[in-house]
């Protein structure tokens with residue numbers, strides 16, 4: 001059984017006063033195996049964030065189903081959804097989403113504190129993780145005192161510390177300079193090697209070329225996919241660019 | 256660029272920032288109304304005609320100055336808040352290619368709009384509301400003569416001048432802000448929040464000590480005079496302590512909580528403690544302001560209401576009789592006074608009743624043990640110490656005492672009876688120079704006065720065998736004093752309606768003044784109208800300033816809610832993304848906001864509780880000694896204030912929740 005199974009997902013936004021309807025996702029199906037590193041690519045407005053929000057159970061689809069480890073997350077009760085999210089998913093967002101009221105350490109601890117883990121346990125998890133992500137020196141600082149790259153690594157630490165089944169990342173390199181972006185992608189590759197399943201949404205070719213598989217989304221539908229196979233990052237980059245060119249020059253849905 | 260561009264942009268800006276600028280303009284209008292009202296009352300000729308008008312005018316003058324200073328500080332405070340919130344917007348202009356002088360021009364036009372709107376509405380409002388308040392003032396003063404209300408041209412000019420100056424200065428500070436900042440700073444300005452206070456243990460300790468000293472002074476004050484002198488010292492200590500504790504103490508305390516790992520890393524405490532640290536850092540100064548302002552409102556209104564409510568009773572304590580005359584019986588003065596009383600009584604239909612006529616000897620002395628020492632202090636050396644330590648001695652022949660109290664006591668040459676106001680005279684003997692007496696009886700009641708403590712100095716009535724003894728005592732104490740004739744005293748109450756009683760009193764006063772200006776006279780009703788003008792003036796000013804401070808408080812709360820709202824909006828979202836459910840987030844944040852805003856009220860209530868003793872002592876200086884009454888007034892005022900505060904909180908919280916939703 002796949003870790004994540006998405007079946008004919010559909011999302012229609014209705015503006016508040018009826019009126020306009022926007023079809024953000026029309027029919028999306030795919031699955032993610034344990035240990036996979038999947039990138040979903042698409043132009044701005046193609047529905048990537050919408051898809052991720054649904055997978056994150058932050059939003060409900062208009063139609064279709066999402067199974068995580070066999071559980072239909074669309075059907076989870078509202079009262080259990082937060083706990084479910086905390087225990088099974090980790091998030092990395094474009095704009096970091098760190099709380100300025102907390103130190104770096106406390107930002108990372110936040111999901112564990114919410115799950116009422118004892119302090120010793122939290123600390124035990126934090127030590128190796130912060131070392132690996134290169135933020136062990138800045139744990140006592142506050143978000144406004146550190147760089148963007150450090151913020152994003154903090155966010156990754158916060159996502160990883162719960163040992164989630166799946167990491168969801170929405171444009172994680174979007175607000176970083178190229179050096180910090182490369183650093184982050186390296187970290188993603190490493191944690192994936194260590195067995196962590198990652199689903200990343202991005203419009204950056206450089207970011208996507210690190211993934212093991214890339215899905216292309218256009219007008220709310222899966223358009224194409226590329227497997228890395230034995231390609232290295234550069235070859236992957238070439239392949240993705242080509243696919244995107246085809247996509248942009250309006251090639252009909254490619255079969 | 257065309258000329259109309261900047262004014263137009265200025266207008267658009269004001270509209271866009273309406274949720275902060277409308278309250279700001281309302282503050283300006285309120286301040287102008289308050290200032291004009293005060294200054295026009297001060298300049299009002301009609302008020303000169305009422306009894307005690309000099310006192311009232313002094314009160315109004317002080318009020319004008321207080322309002323002027325307060326408005327200036329407060330408008331600067333709000334302005335700096337507004338400009339900080341808008342730095343981002345201004346930074347954007349400069350990034351879009353506007354030069355600093357263009358930005359300055361926009362700011363200039365904005366200030367022009369604010370000034371025109373505020374001054375027009377403020378002065379118009381001042382004229383209208385001033386009229387209403389004038390009627391209220393007259394009512395509080397118990398002043399019934401209709402006085403033409405007029406528009407005070409000079410007051411309008413002064414008000415306009417002062418506020419133009421204030422607006423001009425705020426504009427200058429805004430220019431300075433723009434000039435000093437680079438675009439990046441401007442862009443970040445809104446996020447920097449208020450200056451972060453450092454939490455150091457030294458400051459915290461300093462705050463505790465300061466507050467302790469302030470409270471200590473308040474709790475140990477002995478006399479009314481001391482209360483008045485030390486009150487301001489205590490106020491300053493308490494203010495310093497409040498600021499230190501709000502800024503440093505609160506954070507130090509929270510940090511202690513944070514250090515305790517097993518407490519801090521509980522999901523509920525985790526969010527609240529760190530949230531509170533952050534909020535206190537941002538808001539400590541503002542909250543301390545609210546706390547101090549609230550305390551001022553409570554103290555001012557409580558004391559003035561107490562004075563006003565208690566004035567008739569306190570006058571009664573002081574005036575045992577409705578009227579009294581005491582004078583030297585030179586010529587035919589006593590008979591003339593009697594005649595004038597009788598004549599006026601027939602004219603006005605007021606009857607003098609409970610009349611007591613007696614002969615008295617009067618002297619001042621210093622009591623040391625059982626020795627009455629002569630008062631040799633020169634006129635220019637008579638300071639507060641003199642007035643608090645001297646004793647007023649009234650010597651009364653036994654015959655007159657027996658007559659007025661309907662007794663048949665007997666005394667020999669060397670015996671006296673004494674009635675001492677306040678504490679009992681606790682010696683068995685008393686000595687005037689070479690002459691000693693044994694005290695036969697310590698009287699507990701006396702027809703001429705009550706036992707309540709005198710506030711300044713002491714008074715006692717000594718009954719001796721006869722006039723000869725009185726003369727002997729006076730000779731012993733003051734051998735050089737030539738006039739030793741006895742005084743006549745007349746004490747009586749009045750029967751009739753209150754207004755004719757006042758007319759009677761004033762009428763007789765005038766005649767007695769004509770007979771001999773040296774005759775001492777006192778009338779409960781005349782004094783009461785005089786005191787009405789003072790206490791009415793105080794109450795008016797108290798409520799007026801109280802309302803003003805309250806308005807300021809409301810505004811600070813409102814602005815704080817808005818800035819909290821902007822910041823919490825993002826926090827709200829993040830917490831949900833990280834795995835807190837919506838209801839939970841709302842609950843914890845709601846609780847923090849509640850705590851932040853009710854902390855100042857709690858602080859103010861504690862301050863008032865400690866200030867109570869000083870307040871009571873100070874009021875005692877105005878001869879209001881009814882502590883129960885003061886307590887009730889203070890509690891009622893505090894409760895009403897808390898209620899208003901809660902309503903304001905509830906109303907501003909709606910603005911907050913609208914933002915975070």
Ligand SMILES: Nc1ncnc2c1ncn2[C@@H]1O[C@H](COP(=O)(O)OP(=O)(O)O)[C@@H](O)[C@H]1O
Pocket residue numbers: 013014015022023024042043044045046047048049050051
């Ligand atoms: N809350 C919303 N309400 C209405 N329309 C929305 C909402 N969020 C996104 N959309 C629309 O759905 C489409 C997909 O948006 P999004 O998923 O954010 O795209 P992406 O992340 O790929 O740039 C866009 O056309 C966008 O305008």
Ligand SMILES: [Mg+2]
Pocket residue numbers: 048049
């Ligand atoms: Mg997006």
